[in-house]
Amino acid sequence: MNSVAGNKERLAVSSRGKKYGVNEVCSPTKPAAPFSPESWYRKAYEESRAGSRPTPEGAGSALGSSGTPSPGSGTSSPSSFTGSPGPTSPGIGTSSPGSLGGSPGFGTGSPGSGSGGGSSPGSDRGVWCENCNARLVELKRQALKLLLPGPFPGKDPAFSAVIHDKLQVPNTIRKAWNDKDNRCDVCTTHLNQLKQEAIQMVLTLEQAADSEHYEGSPGSPPPLSNMPTLLGPRPGAGLQQPREWAFVPAPCASSNYTAFISNKHSSKPNSLGVSNGAEKISGSPTHQAKVSLQMATSPSNGNILNSVAIQAHQYLDGTWSLSRTNGVTLYPYQISQLMTETGREGLTEAALNHYNADKPSACGIPASQGSCVANETSPGPSVAASFFARAAQKLNLSSKKKKHRPSTSCVAEPPLFATSFSGILQTCPPPAPPCLLRAVSKVKDTPGLGKVKVMLRICSTLARDTSESSSFLKVDPRKKQITLYDPLTCGGQNVFQKRGNQVPPKMFAFDAVFPQDASQAEVCAGTVAEVIQSVVNGADGCVFCFGHAKLGKSYTMIGKDDSMQNLGIIPCAISWLFKLINERKEKTGARFSVRISAVEVWGKEENLRDLLAEVATGSLQDGQSPGVYLCEDPICGTQLQNQSELRAPTAEKAAFFLDAAIASRRGSRQDCDEDDLRNSHMLFTLHIYQYRMEKSGKGGSALQERPRFTPQAPW
Numbered sequence: 059m060n061s062v063a064g065n066k067e068r069l070a071v072s073s074r075g076k077k078y079g080v081n082e083v084c085s086p087t088k089p090a091a092p093f094s095p096e097s098w099y100r101k102a103y104e105e106s107r108a109g110s111r112p113t114p115e116g117a118g119s120a121l122g123s124s125g126t127p128s129p130g131s132g133t134s135s136p137s138s139f140t141g142s143p144g145p146t147s148p149g150i151g152t153s154s155p156g157s158l159g160g161s162p163g164f165g166t167g168s169p170g171s172g173s174g175g176g177s178s179p180g181s182d183r184g185v186w187c188e189n190c191n192a193r194l195v196e197l198k199r200q201a202l203k204l205l206l207p208g209p210f211p212g213k214d215p216a217f218s219a220v221i222h223d224k225l226q227v228p229n230t231i232r233k234a235w236n237d238k239d240n241r242c243d244v245c246t247t248h249l250n251q252l253k254q255e256a257i258q259m260v261l262t263l264e265q266a267a268d269s270e271h272y273e274g275s276p277g278s279p280p281p282l283s284n285m286p287t288l289l290g291p292r293p294g295a296g297l298q299q300p301r302e303w304a305f306v307p308a309p310c311a312s313s314n315y316t317a318f319i320s321n322k323h324s325s326k327p328n329s330l331g332v333s334n335g336a337e338k339i340s341g342s343p344t345h346q347a348k349v350s351l352q353m354a355t356s357p358s359n360g361n362i363l364n365s366v367a368i369q370a371h372q373y374l375d376g377t378w379s380l381s382r383t384n385g386v387t388l389y390p391y392q393i394s395q396l397m398t399e400t401g402r403e404g405l406t407e408a409a410l411n412h413y414n415a416d417k418p419s420a421c422g423i424p425a426s427q428g429s430c431v432a433n434e435t436s437p438g439p440s441v442a443a444s445f446f447a448r449a450a451q452k453l454n455l456s457s458k459k460k461k462h463r464p465s466t467s468c469v470a471e472p473p474l475f476a477t478s479f480s481g482i483l484q485t486c487p488p489p490a491p492p493c494l495l496r497a498v499s500k501v502k503d504t505p506g507l508g509k510v511k512v513m514l515r516i517c518s519t520l521a522r523d524t525s526e527s528s529s530f531l532k533v534d535p536r537k538k539q540i541t542l543y544d545p546l547t548c549g550g551q552n553v554f555q556k557r558g559n560q561v562p563p564k565m566f567a568f569d570a571v572f573p574q575d576a577s578q579a580e581v582c583a584g585t586v587a588e589v590i591q592s593v594v595n596g597a598d599g600c601v602f603c604f605g606h607a608k609l610g611k612s613y614t615m616i617g618k619d620d621s622m623q624n625l626g627i628i629p630c631a632i633s634w635l636f637k638l639i640n641e642r643k644e645k646t647g648a649r650f651s652v653r654i655s656a657v658e659v660w661g662k663e664e665n666l667r668d669l670l671a672e673v674a675t676g677s678l679q680d681g682q683s684p685g686v687y688l689c690e691d692p693i694c695g696t697q698l699q700n701q702s703e704l705r706a707p708t709a710e711k712a713a714f715f716l717d718a719a720i721a722s723r724r725g726s727r728q729d730c731d732e733d734d735l736r737n738s739h740m741l742f743t744l745h746i747y748q749y750r751m752e753k754s755g756k757g758g759s760a761l762q763e764r765p766r767f768t769p770q771a772p773w
């Protein structure tokens with residue numbers, strides 16, 4: 059980790075200019091506006107090819123503190139910020155290692171959950187607020203987590219008690235939560251109610267397994283009366299309370315299903331109202347697995363996987379349709395496999411987020427009637443057909459599940475996080491600048507090695523009066539210079555008026571100057587491309603941005619996820635880094651591994667927080683980790699210790715961690731105040747490990763290097 063400096067030097071340059079254009083929304087269906095990488099990057103590229111920066115004239119003259127500052131972008135590659143470019147330059151790049159002093163900071167980030175205005179069915183009173191809904195989602199996730207990995211606990215009476223004890227509401231969703239009463243401030247739902255609802259889901263699952271555990275002779279149907287279809291919203295009943303399901307007998311009796319009954323639970327009534335005594339069917343003792351999920355299969359469409367996914371979602375919600383016809387049984391190990399293959403974030407996270415909103419079915423209509431589940435009573439498969447269906451499902455699930463994911467057509471899944479840089483990198487990755495692509499084969503070329511480069515971006519957002527700013531500020535991007543004139547002589551309002559004397563113009567030179575109308579792409583290409591090149595070649599690199607409040611630091615470093623043109627330095631860096639290492643791999647065989655960490659420095663006390671701890675450990679661990687701390691290393695300087703480092707095999711995954719980190723920032727919370735906003739700074743680090751190459755040219759297995767690239771945003 060590079061040492062981080064937080065000197066609150068500010069750029070006392072005011073500039074007024076034009077506003078940015080309208081953002082274009084980029085979506086998979088709607089292509090982005092025509093984009094020419096060459097023209098976008100031409101300028102930045104030319105600048106990167108131009109010589110080093112001239113010696114600043116006028117350095118040493120302190121500017122008045124009342125000037126309107128603008129953020130600067132400092133690029134350092136590799137190494138740490140040890141430079142102090144001059145005591146009196148306009149506060150750009152004057153950073154010293156060691157301290158983590160913050161300056162007014164960050165204003166980006168969107169609120170997470172709603173403020174409690176919405177409601178969901180489920181509590182005693184039939185509704186609970188959105189906050190509680192989020193809590194319930196979390197608790198259900200925890201309950202499922204406890205259930206899925208281990209052996210199915212069966213009827214162990216201690217099981218629900220164990221789950222009950224283990225369920226916790228993580229700090230992140232304790233907004234509007236009264237810790238004393240363990241109640242929600244908004245809808246007064248008690249914690250136990252939420253826990254019970256979550257446990258209910260698990261128990262329902264188990265009981266459904268009971269009802270499905272037939273040891274029936276293959277092909278023989280269970281009594282129809284025992285096959286309810288669940289309709290209606292889920293009540294927030296207590297653990298022992300009967301559930302108020304509407305039972306609809308399955309539409310017809312058919313022998314075309316496969317079902318198994320577990321002996322040991324056959325005589326016990328379950329909460330679904332199924333009379334288990336009637337369920338017991340003698341049959342094969344070899345079927346010991348418990349049925350957890352029904353998969354509707356219709357020979358007419360054969361859309362097995364579609365149904366699996368739908369019912370998996372319903373399974374997660376505990377609101378599945380128990381269609382007996384054409385049923386094919388999935389066993390716990392298959393469900394586990396399904397969960398694993400789909401990926402925690404793919405199915406569990408997203409599905410839970412969506413389906414735990416207690417909808418009666420995936421499409422908002424009973425599953426038995428909905429278009430999502432093929433639940434018709436056409437002649438179902440024989441046992442053999444069921445067997446093959448299962449086998450086919452097992453073999454093809456991973457390859458087909460993406461194609462048949464039903465949620466997109468039926469229900470738009472709400473995003474996990476407020477931002478979706480992961481999505482946009484997947485659909486519209488920013489084109490890599492030409493200089494980066496040219497660097498693919500230049501393994502030894504580490505441009506800017508050992509240099510601290512200081513760049514200036516002039517804020518565009520406060521630009522209201524172009525004539526005023528242009529009267530005392532002259533920007534020359536070609537020469538990478540800005541000149542400040544005495545506003546008195548220029549007729550503008552000024553900071554020098556009281557002095558009565560004219561002040562000679564001051565000229566400041568930088569490694570790059572980005573004027574008001576510079577695009578994100580120009581800034582990104584001009585700042586980060588070179589650093590990425592160095593990092594992939596084995597050096598450390600860092601992009602550090604600081605400046606006065608509300609002048610675009612977050613916009614510069616993170617940007618917006620609404621279109622490719624608005625992506626900031628971090629998402630571009632992620633995308634281009636992966637592009638470079640993939641191309642490098644193709645050309646030279648080099649193998650890399652990328653890991654991500656994100657730490658927040660927040661509050662006036664400059665506390666450190668691991669923004670990826672939750673993603674790394676799951677929310678059960680929230681707040682229990684020892685935390686991030688600073689360590690003085692005699693050789694490497696000040697180092698951050700103990701932060702999570704998560705493996706990112708793809709740019710999308712790395713961007714997913716960026717989304718998670720942004721969502722986890724204090725400044726992103728709904729209840730954050732101005733102070734939180736101002737005193738929240740993020741250090742986002744891409745750790746790149748390169749596998750050692752054997753002499754034969756084959757990649758070895760040991761990780762050799764650990765260069766790190768730390769875009770730090772914003773300071």
Ligand SMILES: Nc1ncnc2c1ncn2[C@@H]1O[C@H](COP(=O)(O)OP(=O)(O)OP(=O)(O)O)[C@@H](O)[C@H]1O
Pocket residue numbers: 078129162163164165166517518519605606607608609610611612613614735736772
């Ligand atoms: N170059 C730009 N083009 C378009 N919008 C911009 C630009 N710079 C900043 N903005 C907008 O100005 C607003 C403030 O910017 P931003 O939040 O990035 O400032 P900041 O310096 O990070 O603020 P803070 O110090 O409070 O964290 C945001 O809405 C941002 O989208």
